[in-house]
Amino acid sequence: MKKIGVGILGLGTVGGGTYKILTENHNNIVCKENLDIQVIKVLERSVERALQKGVPESKVAASIDEITANNDIDIVVEVIGGIEPAKTFISKCLMSGKSVVTANKELISKHWTELEEIAKKHNCGLYFEASCLGGVPIIRSLVEGLQANNITELAGIFNGTTNYILTKMSEDNMSYTDCLAEAQNLGYAEADPTSDVEGFDTMYKLSILSTLAFGKRIPLDKIYREGITRITKSDIESGKELGYTIKLLAIGKMYNNSLEVRVHPAFVPDEHPLATVRGSFNAIHLVGNYVGEIMLYGKGAGDLPTGSAIVSDIIYCAHISEPRYVRFDCSVNETSLVTDFKSKYYMLINCVDKPGVLSQTTAVLGKHEVSIESIIQKGKHKEFARVVFLTHETSELSMMNAIEELKKLNVVDSVESVIRVLD
């Protein structure tokens, strides 16, 4: 039986979950996989914390050098998070000939190429199934299950915190602020929720998954990103009336050798599989040229779901004789990024309640070639009429220009809300 020694960097939530799985399920893994996986050392400053998580003091390492110098360690799990010291630690481990398994989406989305170069140079593996969608085996599915396909589209809910907040707002008719506070109390959202609610976390994952899906590396700063902080109860209500559920979506598309990648809230038609993804669940919906539509759904975070993905990577890494790297940037010669993407739009404006107003507003939309699917008067707010416009597919740029011009009309008090609609 193959013996595999593991080092774990960091004993936070995910580190603790990984340790628990590797110890609690050790014998089952021996039986199923014919692998004897032992945790050799855990890098953790607080011995007390280590003991709390069931790690004996003899296994606690005080410095990264204790990990890199230990010849019994074959694979190092990095679950510190953030850029530094994680990046330095991973580099050192790879340079000392150890394969690395990480859950660090920010680091991989920012420094994948650089880290993979080091891994290749030292003939080590670098695996990060746990960086996207927690326990959902989306990376393995893309790399080992859908290889025959050219993926043309992906859309997904990659962040459990925001999906919890939006579900709560929708089902319990609560405000964004109240839902966020509740999520923080329950430990679903962090004290500083920026990374989740402003869409950074989703963007990191989208960057990784688009690279894998489309074979093209997308620089983070090219990804359009918009969070959920401006979503109101009124938006949610309007969506319901129109048969839509609001979700923070990650969207990627590949067409005509061009890539489109964006993160923003969107109205999802109730009959779309993503509309039913509730609470802290995550999901990804893909279209491949041969396989057609595929969806994967599961827990996107948490100690054990994420630990499940990490241990999966350890087992995967232990079985293969040569490290596996994902090849990208070679399948298409010229790829440009689409910034002026196309979408359907929902727009709510407050306007003067007088004859002629509709003709003025629709004239502006028409001028910018924004074609209207329907117009719904939603009653009045103070002296203004609230009017919803649903557009056909139109260009983002045209829509934004039309909105700017609408705002300048005397008859328009405000453009209260603009939400893209998933087709």
Add this chain to the structure above:
Amino acid sequence: MKKIGVGILGLGTVGGGTYKILTENHNNIVCKENLDIQVIKVLERSVERALQKGVPESKVAASIDEITANNDIDIVVEVIGGIEPAKTFISKCLMSGKSVVTANKELISKHWTELEEIAKKHNCGLYFEASCLGGVPIIRSLVEGLQANNITELAGIFNGTTNYILTKMSEDNMSYTDCLAEAQNLGYAEADPTSDVEGFDTMYKLSILSTLAFGKRIPLDKIYREGITRITKSDIESGKELGYTIKLLAIGKMYNNSLEVRVHPAFVPDEHPLATVRGSFNAIHLVGNYVGEIMLYGKGAGDLPTGSAIVSDIIYCAHISEPRYVRFDCSVNETSLVTDFKSKYYMLINCVDKPGVLSQTTAVLGKHEVSIESIIQKGKHKEFARVVFLTHETSELSMMNAIEELKKLNVVDSVESVIRVLD
């Protein structure tokens, strides 16, 4: 770059799809996977058919020996289906040192162990991602993505034909017979639909997937199997009123070292992710002890989705240096099969419309320890009252005994319908 020679046995729907993907997407696979995969020979009696599918005459083999004797062939794809000659052909290929990729669920579910023994003896791989759920990478996910977990439950819709029929019955208010006829006209159902509508196809897939999920080989004859032929428009209507969608489910559970495996129609609560799986789509819902709930969803059949899974297996097989076998039967010492499983039940009876009838019927249920969640009078049919009973979780055996006794009551005209309800 590694060169891989492929032989294809059979050029039916799936064989044609596989050939199309391997030729059409050859260059992309070269780029993404660094593999040069060439179809060397295709075993197909009809040269005309081969030409129609774009296979040049020079590649058409007339006998299996032309495949086994060809040293340029590394991997053989079996897409003939059925037991013979597929079994003999696969055995010959393995014995001549070629790895085999197959979509043959019946063969694998019946002769897996035997074929794997031959594969091991000759150090060849035997892969069958395409045998279950078409293009959905469920086998890869179980074997390479969820290995850290003990899977405790699975439930799924594994057959597109029956799901198409049930969806159509539900959404277009059509009878079973009419839907079946339409499915046959559209080519979704075969002239002899037995394997689909009686649940055999689902059972084969459940046998394979339970073995992988639970690490235990389940003999086919131990799987409870019931098809959809008795489902009526009235059942569908009742389900809708109660918030249920009817599906042909495959269910597997592992608890107390015991396994429960069954195929039958069931009412699925509308809020369950499986309820939203419409038309010819397939899905599997799993529960792992660490990952929690997971669902995979996609096209379960068709030339290209199934071809996608076959080509995925070819690429997988081409990359690994040592063949991979799934280990089962070692993780638990004593596993017994649960035949008297537990479920909730929906039962519709036609009974005399008189006082005292309910007390007689409920007395019978009570005697058999069937606990009732609700009773709904559904109007009258001829002189009889139609009464629906929804039970709490109860044992199958108790329920069946209670039904037998109910049928003997003078006040009961008939037990019209009994449908299990997914919890």
